[in-house]
Amino acid sequence: MKLAATYASSEAFRAHWPKCVDALSRLCEGPLSPPDDRYSMARAMIEDTRDRPEVAGIEQALGKLWAFDERFFGDVIGGSEPDFRWAVYCSAYLIDDPHIAADLLDAYCPLLGTFAVETFGETFVRKVCSTFRDDVSEVIWEHQELEAPRHESEFFDWHGQLNGSPDNVRAALIAQAGIPPLEHESLPPLDVMRVFSPQVSSPAQLGSSADEYLRDLAQFYEQHGYIDVSKELYDLEKRRSRMTDGTLFSNLTSDAIARVIRTAKHSVCFAAPGIQMEPAKAMAEVAGRIGPELITVCLDFDERVMRMGFDDLNAVKALQGAGISVNSTPGLRTGLVIVDHNGYIFTPTALYLEAEDRPAEAPNAMHLSKDQVTEALARLSPAAKAIAIAMAKTDEEREHIRRTAVEVRSQQVVATTVEQVERRLTEAPPVRFDVARQVRVFNAYLQYVDLKLEGAAIQRHRVAIPPNIQKLGGAKDLEGRLKTTFDLIEKGGKLSSKALEDSLNEIRKNFTPSLGKDHGRVVLKAAKPHLEEKLKTFRTELEKHQETVKTELQDKLNESRKQIVDYYAPIVVKNPPDAMRGQFLKFEEPEARTWLDHELDRAFPKAEALIQKMQLDVRYKDVTFETLNREDFLAAIKKAFPGVDWDKAYSEFRAAGEDQEHQG
Known part of the structure; x- marks a missing residue:
């Protein structure tokens, strides 16, 4: 039960x-x-x-x-x-x-x-x-x-x-x-x-009587004045009937496959990368009627297939729970469904890429002839071949099937394999397919980008003036740089990174507008090649700047240090501090300079310690589902990129997630 x-x-x-x-x-x-x-x-x-x-x-x-x-x-x-x-x-x-x-x-x-x-x-x-x-x-x-x-x-x-x-x-x-x-x-x-x-009237369990019920109900609605809904049901019946009216090309979704499977009188054969829940449930129902041994299932049972959205692990477990043997053929990507003598070859849908809901006039399947059905069964697996032999009408046909070699190799999916795949999917759950499709809509348009200049801002380095020197008094001609701390180089000097930072800010302004502090900066995918060209030029300028810094920084540091020593030496000679009196016997200018140099040695860095690898760090990140669902997202990108039709993109985004209730 x-x-x-x-x-x-x-x-x-x-x-x-x-x-x-x-x-x-x-x-x-x-x-x-x-x-x-x-x-x-x-x-x-x-x-x-x-x-x-x-x-x-x-x-x-x-x-x-x-x-x-x-x-x-x-x-x-x-x-x-x-x-x-x-x-x-x-x-x-x-x-x-x-x-x-x-x-x-x-x-x-x-x-x-x-x-x-x-x-x-x-x-x-x-x-x-x-x-x-x-x-x-x-x-x-x-x-x-x-x-x-x-x-x-x-x-x-x-x-x-x-x-x-x-x-x-x-x-x-x-x-x-x-x-x-x-x-x-x-x-x-x-x-x-x-x-x-x-x-x-109760339609029979087999055949097309379910469609007769649909037509009768549509007629009832029409008689009661529900014209629109009656038309919708008639259209649905037409889409269903295309599956059995001899049409060569058809639209096979999982729901449509399930309807075909439920008509089975003798056997069912299903081969595809994976299987969704509706066809699996239909097979479980049919197994109770014709026996699970007359149902053949061949899949590529692998977690990668499930992450692509071809397969549903619960569907496989439902088949096994109904006593249906499931076999695995690695790499299988073609879809085949055969119910009795009625067969289709179809292109399975990877739900990670697109939803199954497609217009009825958009075919993904082709109807097989009776001979093609027999050949497919004979070559698919030993179990399918046995079914083909049992369904053959003549001894000659049965002998032909026996001589036909099975071409698809597979092995049974056992419980331990199911457990292994389930454990891996639990440890690293796949993204919901409707979410992945929605995110991909906007990923085609833009990316988040973060541009960061590292190691270039030498002018921001400061040293603390040693306390013993601070006690000597202020410095009027250095007061812009010398207080309790000292700017190692002038902010607007040749070694400053200000020109580079101004250039990078201009690139940000032109190519990576901000969507607000809660979103960050983004770049249009269409503009990304132009951005990369600008950044290539910027990196060339950065390399030149780094070579200049390497060549001239120590001289600049020595010059800055000399300014401090030159200023304080006369003050020290005139009034030697206690810290010097305890260390020297004479207090002339050479001794004053020696003492000042000794004090500054503990504060002033060497050039090689300041020069890091100057680099432009560029990081791109794709948009996320959480970001897209923020109420201010659409308004922010409209403001940042007024020339793009974002309403169209947003409508595609919403449509990509409309079928999420079918995904489980």
């Missing part, structure tokens, strides 16, 4: 349980208030499980709350997957109050997840699922008073009673259940529609 594909671990279940308890409280004290005192009697028991979510305690508390002993006798009727899907889709698409819908899903989904089925048992979970359906029914029929079909053979007016919630709100609600949002908000699955309208 499989209901919700979520809350698979004990940790996930227990982490959510307090939220489940709170949701139950709000429901039982609000829209689903019991007709008696059941909740008040069970409340303490339920609250007691908040911090101690033990299985026995939960079963006892919920059984008392929902009166399981009174409502269920013998085998549980209901609580199956169609009931679950009906309750989830009704909560997300029909219940007007999103808070009630959220509480229903918060309360029930953990109790219907993988962990619950394995831990509480199928019988208990089916009782919970049946209660879920009952509670959703009470909300939509008793509180909202939705209009039911007048006849059991008439379609329920799903479109006319939609709740109007945004797609992202619905998707967030449904995500808890581990099932996908509806392909179209006005097209509920047939098993959901049949709960409302039991006598609506």
